[in-house]
Every structure is written in C-alpha cells, then in structure tokens.
Amino acid sequence: MEWGGMEGILTPRESARFIAENSRDVCVDSGGVRRVAELLLARAAGPELRVDGWKALHELNPRAADEAAVNWVFVVDTLNFSFWAEQEEHKCLVRYGGKTYSGYWSLCAAVNRALDEGIPITSASYYATVTLDQVWNIFRSDSDVAMPLIEERHRILNETGKILLEKFGGSFLNCVRKSEKSAQKLLHLVVESFPSYRDVTQYKGKRISFYKRAQILVADTWSVLEGKGDGCFEDISSITMFADYRLPQILVYLGALKYSDKLLKKLLDGVMLSYGDKQEVEIRGCAVWCVELIRDCLLELIEKSGEKPNGEINSILLDYYLWDYARDHREDMKGIPFHRTRCIYY
Numbered sequence: 001m002e003w004g005g006m007e008g009i010l011t012p013r014e015s016a017r018f019i020a021e022n023s024r025d026v027c028v029d030s031g032g033v034r035r036v037a038e039l040l041l042a043r044a045a046g047p048e049l050r051v052d053g054w055k056a057l058h059e060l061n062p063r064a065a066d067e068a069a070v071n072w073v074f075v076v077d078t079l080n081f082s083f084w085a086e087q088e089e090h091k092c093l094v095r096y097g098g099k100t101y102s103g104y105w106s107l108c109a110a111v112n113r114a115l116d117e118g119i120p121i122t123s124a125s126y127y128a129t130v131t132l133d134q135v136w137n138i139f140r141s142d143s144d145v146a147m148p149l150i151e152e153r154h155r156i157l158n159e160t161g162k163i164l165l166e167k168f169g170g171s172f173l174n175c176v177r178k179s180e181k182s183a184q185k186l187l188h189l190v191v192e193s194f195p196s197y198r199d200v201t202q203y204k205g206k207r208i209s210f211y212k213r214a215q216i217l218v219a220d221t222w223s224v225l226e227g228k229g230d231g232c233f234e235d236i237s238s239i240t241m242f243a244d245y246r247l248p249q250i251l252v253y254l255g256a257l258k259y260s261d262k263l264l265k266k267l268l269d270g271v272m273l274s275y276g277d278k279q280e281v282e283i284r285g286c287a288v289w290c291v292e293l294i295r296d297c298l299l300e301l302i303e304k305s306g307e308k309p310n311g312e313i314n315s316i317l318l319d320y321y322l323w324d325y326a327r328d329h330r331e332d333m334k335g336i337p338f339h340r341t342r343c344i345y346y
C-alpha cells in the first residue's frame with residue numbers, strides 16, 4: 001500500500017480509545033484496572049517506576065548515554081519484533097557473558113556478542129550493506145531453533161541503514177536532535193523516514209496506528225539518555241504503552257483485560273492471527289487503552305495517598321514494569337495464552 005504520510009491516521013491513543021469503544025472479543029475490566037493500579041502504587045516509589053531502571057535493572061542495556069549508545073538502541077529497536085517460538089520449550093537462545101538469553105533479550109545478547117567479536121553491527125555504514133550470511137552469523141542461536149524472520153531482519157537492516165546514511169549522516173542521534181526534544185516530533189520523523197516502523201492498519205472503516213516500535217524507540221532513547229540533554233523530551237508522557245504480544249497476556253493474567261470465550265479458545269488452540277485481523281487489532285487496541293486507564297487510576301491513587309512518586313509516572317514506565325513483571329512470572333502465566341502474529345511490527 002502506497003504510504004501517503006501520517007495525516008488521516010488516528011494517533012495510537014485515539015486508535016486505542018476507538019477500538020476499546022467498539023471491541024467485541026476483548027474488553028477492559030475496570031475492577032482489574034483498579035487492582036493493577038493498586039499493585040503499581042506499592043511500587044510507585046521503587047526503582048522500577050523510574051527512568052534509570054532501564055539501565056539499573058537490565059545488564060544488557062548500554063551503561064553509557066553517548067552517540068554509540070543511542071545507535072545501539074536504534075538498531076535493537078529496528079529489529080525488536082516477533083521472538084515467540086512455535087513451541088515454548090524449543091526457542092532461540094543466545095549465550096552471552098556466561099548467561100543464556102531468550103526472546104527480546106536474545107536479540108540484545110546477539111548484538112553485544114557481535115560487538116565483542118569486532119562486528120560493528122550498530123554502525124549504519126556496516127548494516128546498510130551487511131549480507132544475509134553475515135546476519136545469519138550475527139544472530140545465530142545457541143539452541144537448535146533460529147531467531148524468527150532472519151530474512152526480514154536482513155532486509156530491514158539494509159533498508160534502514162541506507163536511509164540513516166542518506167538522511168541523517170548515519171547516526172540516529174542526528175534524528176533525535178532534529179526532533180528538538182519533542183517525543184511526538186521524533187515519533188513522526190521515525191515513521192515518515194523508516195518504512196518498517198509504519199505499524200498502521202484499519203478497523204471498522206478508520207485508519208488506525210499503534211506505532212509500537214516507533215514508540216518504544218522514543219522510549220528507549222529517552223531511557224538511554226536518562227531523560228537528560230537531547231533525551232529531555234518535554235512531551236514524553238504523550239507516548240502510550242507499546243502494543244506487543246506480552247502486555248496483553250499479562251493484562252489478562254492480572255484481570256484488567258478480558259477475552260471472549262470464543263477468542264480465548266482460539267488462542268489456547270494456538271491459532272495464529274494475521275496482522276490487521278479484527279481480533280488482533282482488538283487485543284492490541286484494548287491493551288493500549290487499558291494501560292492508559294491504569295495510569296489515570298494510579299495517578300489518582302498517588303494523589304489521594306499524598307505519596308510523592310519519584311519523577312513523573314507515565315505509560316512508558318508502566319509498560320516497562322508490566323513487561324518485566326511478565327518476564328518474571330512466565331511460569332504463573334502459563335495458562336494464559338499470548339496471541340500469535342508473525343510480523344515485523346511487534
């Protein structure tokens with residue numbers, strides 16, 4: 001489909017509200033929303049719900065806040081999609097620094113492993129022309145299951161690297177600086193410049209957007225720059241939660257999101273949903289709206305409790321917390337299916 005620009009497409013927040021108001025197979029549970037807000041209230045003053053948790057809690061993330069760290073975030077979020085395995089017990093694994101990583105973290109481990117091997121995988125001048133064989137080697141698995149969509153990852157690396165060289169002098173920091181400390185301007189610049197970030201579809205006759213990877217790229221840029229300097233986005237709270245396949249699962253587990261019996265059975269049977277399917281859109285849209293409502297409820301509870309949270313609580317920090325929570329409660333969540341969509345957008 002020819003890209004006609006972002007005009008005429010609902011923003012992620014508007015899309016989420018519209019979907020939640022019209023959804024048939026997924027709904028937000030207000031009691032569950034409140035319970036999750038109360039769970040988060042207990043953590044509001046903790047290390048998780050603050051921008052420096054991104055580095056403090058995750059050893060694979062860069063320690064620095066320099067240009068190289070920003071370019072690390074860019075190449076990782078360009079490839080930050082579709083890690084789920086056909087069988088949970090047979091998945092891609094990457095060993096790094098004496099530990100074994102799966103899912104999203106297998107991507108980060110592979111990037112760091114390549115850098116240690118002297119492969120400049122975070123440099124656009126390298127990945128603009130990296131070959132498929134080199135990509136197979138860089139993202140090789142230490143289990144007998146390969147990382148999904150390697151060929152798409154190769155195509156996207158070449159496409160994205162070429163554009164970064166042509167338009168932004170080969171560094172994502174130049175793209176950040178052009179956004180003049182506006183998260184929304186950076187989001188727009190990324191979506192307009194890099195086709196693989198155009199996470200848009202339609203629902204009930206309206207063109208809607210999730211921009212999941214563009215939003216998490218803005219969020220991770222804010223985090224790696226520690227919310228300071230070029231990363232001091234005055235409108236960072238306008239970014240919504242990132243509509244992936246893990247957050248809906250944890251929100252159902254916590255009772256804030258509910259699936260119809262028909263949809264739940266379909267997911268339990270492992271039926272795949274296509275990108276843009278009505279039910280897939282309802283899962284993603286209701287999950288985004290659910291986190292917006294949790295945030296509103298949490299801010300109300302904080303107000304009432306008189307507790308002073310450290311810094312501003314926003315949907316990004318709630319998303320990070322819930323995503324990490326899902327990681328740490330993988331076993332408990334076994335009975336709750338995540339939806340299986342194979343695509344390059346999340």
Ligand SMILES: Nc1nc2c(c(CN[C@H]3C=C[C@H](O)[C@@H]3O)cn2[C@@H]2O[C@H](COP(=O)(O)O)[C@@H](O)[C@H]2O)c(=O)[nH]1
Nearest residue numbers: 058080081082083103104242244245246247320323346
């Ligand atoms: N909503 C949301 N989705 C996120 C992330 C992350 C990691 N990002 C931050 C978190 C810690 C680091 O500090 C990063 O900054 C990955 N994903 C998505 O999850 C899926 C992979 O899941 P699994 O198969 O279990 O590894 C896949 O769609 C991936 O795109 C997030 O934070 N929020």
